[in-house]
Amino acid sequence: MELFTSTFVLLVTVAIANIVAQWVPQISKTYLALLAGVIVGLVPALDQLVLSFENEIFMILILAPLLFFEGQVTPILKVSRGFSSILGTAFVLAIGSAVVATVGIHWTLATSFPLALVMVAISTPTDATAFESVVTGRKFSARLGNQLKMESLFNDATGLVLLQAGLLWWQTRQLSLGQNVGRLLFSAVGGAIVGMVLAFGLMLFRQALVRSEANVISSQTLIYLLTPVIIYLVAEKLAVSGIIAVVVAGLVHNSEANGSRFTASRQMYFGTELMNFVVEILNGGVFVILGISLERIVREQHQQMVVSLNWFWLGLAIYGFLLVSRFIYAYFFVAGKQVKDSWLFAFGGVHGTVTLAMTFSITGLIPTTQFQQVILVETVVIIASMLVPTLVFKWLLPRDGDVLSKPVLLAQIREQMTAVGIARVEKLQLNSEIKVTVIYDLQDQNKTNPLPLFLRRWRGITNHHEAVSILQSRDQRWAMMQAFASERAFLAEQARQHVVDVSLLHDIYTEVLMAEALVVDPYSRLV
Known part of the structure; x- marks a missing residue:
């Protein structure tokens, strides 16, 4: 009953935020959903109806389907053509910027290396939906926007492996580079293989079904909706990246959709509309949850917040080091040494709910004092990464009339x-x-x-x-x-x-x- 009530409040909040967004098109729908979540958190009668953030539920029921659908609307040809760029941004840039930020905050703010890596790893993944919110109403380069989207689809796995390395370093006081690099390769490549194999198997089953007399649209739709959940759970059970698995599965389904659009037109149309509906609801829900969570973090940690501002400077420092690293990488490898485009790419690395989910995933794995500090630091990173580009892009980018x-x-x-x-x-x-x-x-x-x-x-x-x-x-x-x-x-x-x-x-x-x-x-x- 509590889960039903919580879901009901979240869905109603998303609906209201989307309606309000139609009245004020100048403001991104994402920001309005975020604000709606904060308001729910501020109203005690509503706040107590919403359950506490559950990392596993969020990853399985919200993030996995979102990434699957994002992959499905991305042509696999585009991925194959930009494969080297994806490897560069999702892995080389992610690891390089994590190293720079970890060393930087260790030297400047006297933070232990293991804790520094934990905080930086959580801040590594970028969020395509959050990025869309900061460029609303502005003309942004389609080429850079596509690269940022590809980066956000694949760099979550890098962040998760870096986080595991940081936690292991914390527990053993030893950092095994060879072991962690091997784990990253196994997790990413294994996730891609599992996602491809399972998606291909499910695709063949559904295509055989749709070409038979036993085809039922309702059954096909249920299989389709459950696909990302099944693939994510199987991949995680096999100790590979469930995130990479669902993204690759989405890419496989993109090719399927383009190759069988008219086999069952009614079913295809219904599936497309359903996908658009689910994506819009999940995107709104993600930022409503983020708003509620941020309000609760501030409310529960307000005493620690006023005792010391170290968490604030840590958050700004991590964001700053990551930003500079992104600019340098973009200047040499993405933007052709164009300063403006390099800054656009750098500021386009917006952080959102994946960062929040990874933060709560380490509950109980580090001491309470450090965990509370990590929560506050990541809150600063999320807010800074959304607020700063929103203001800067108003200056750097022309209005999209x-x-x-x-x-x-x-x-x-x-x-x-x-x-x-x-x-x-x-x-x-x-x-x-x-x-x-x-x-x-x-x-x-x-x-x-x-x-x-x-x-x-x-x-x-x-x-x-x-x-x-x-x-x-x-x-x-x-x-x-x-x-x-x-x-x-x-x-x-x-x-x-x-x-x-x-x-x-x-x-x-x-x-x-x-x-x-x-x-x-x-x-x-x-x-």
């Missing part, structure tokens, strides 16, 4: 398109009641029907049986199809003349196709 103008353009095109559809219906020889019904439905595409008119329509359908028969009539369907055909022709002409960006037209064109599918779909229970 398309983000703010897109809703206005979409509304204008929809209004013109709807007028074309209505004009087509007006010319048809139809029963007056059917014509009114069809025009009302077409106006709904443009959201021009006010709420009172909807209520009158609802009462009419509810109270009059003949209204239902009109909705189900053959003439009504035929008229709607005529209108939709005219609307699609209008959009095609707009695309041919390059009136607006083609992606905007594709967005509306897809909506028209979906609306038409609702009218003609024999399996729809709503018409």
Whole structure:
């Protein structure tokens, strides 16, 4: 019951944050989710309904599916072409910057080497979703953005192995470089192999099923949703990287999706929509959880926070050393010795919930005093890595006018398109009641029907049986199809003349196709 209540509060919070985000498009949805989480943490009645952060649950039910879906929308060809770059950023850069930061805070802030490595290792993984939040409304290089995304997909495993090395160093007071390098290679390569083999096996099973008479969309969807969980658990059981495994599994599924889009079109479309829905909810949930956790950390550790500011300087120092390391690496290996692009890459290394999850994963493995210090340090790293780029990018990057103008353009095109559809219906020889019904439905595409008119329509359908028969009539369907055909022709002409960006037209064109599918779909229970 507690788990259900906690999940319910988190989901409602995500829903509210997403609604508010539509009212203030200038502010990233991620920041609003983070703020919503902080508010939940500040309200005692709500805070007590949410369970404490559980690292294993978070990794299995949230992070693994997110990374799997991120991998699935990434073409494997893009990964193969940029393989050397991925190796460089996810492993060489991660290890190199960790060494620099560990030595740096040991020398400057007199922190023991093992503890320094533990804190730096936790700060190593970057977060693609958090990165998206700091560039909202700004034009960012697509090439650099892609490299940052690839880095964040694969550097989690490096951070985890570095963390294990730091904990082992703490416990034994010895650092075995050869053993740790071997462990990193085994974990990463083993994770990739396990992910590829399991994903390929599941893919063959589902493809055989979809080509048989036994195919059931609900069963296929359940297998699909459980895939990242199964692969992550098996990989971790085999002592290899579950994170790398689910990412590679996602890449395998990307090729599957592109190779069998029309084998079962209804199933493919449903799966795509479901994936988009789950990703949006999980992304919002991640930052709601982060907001709640940060508020709880500050509340529970406030006494230690005011006794000494060492945790604050440690957090800033770690972020600073990592930032400088990223800049130097980017200057020579990523940005072609371009200073601005090097800084963009450096600031693009944003930290988020993976860092938080790794922090809580060491509970009980180091003394309480040091653990409390690590929590505060990582809190500083997370906040600094999100706040600093947000401010700097406002200065370094031009505003992306398309983000703010897109809703206005979409509304204008929809209004013109709807007028074309209505004009087509007006010319048809139809029963007056059917014509009114069809025009009302077409106006709904443009959201021009006010709420009172909807209520009158609802009462009419509810109270009059003949209204239902009109909705189900053959003439009504035929008229709607005529209108939709005219609307699609209008959009095609707009695309041919390059009136607006083609992606905007594709967005509306897809909506028209979906609306038409609702009218003609024999399996729809709503018409």
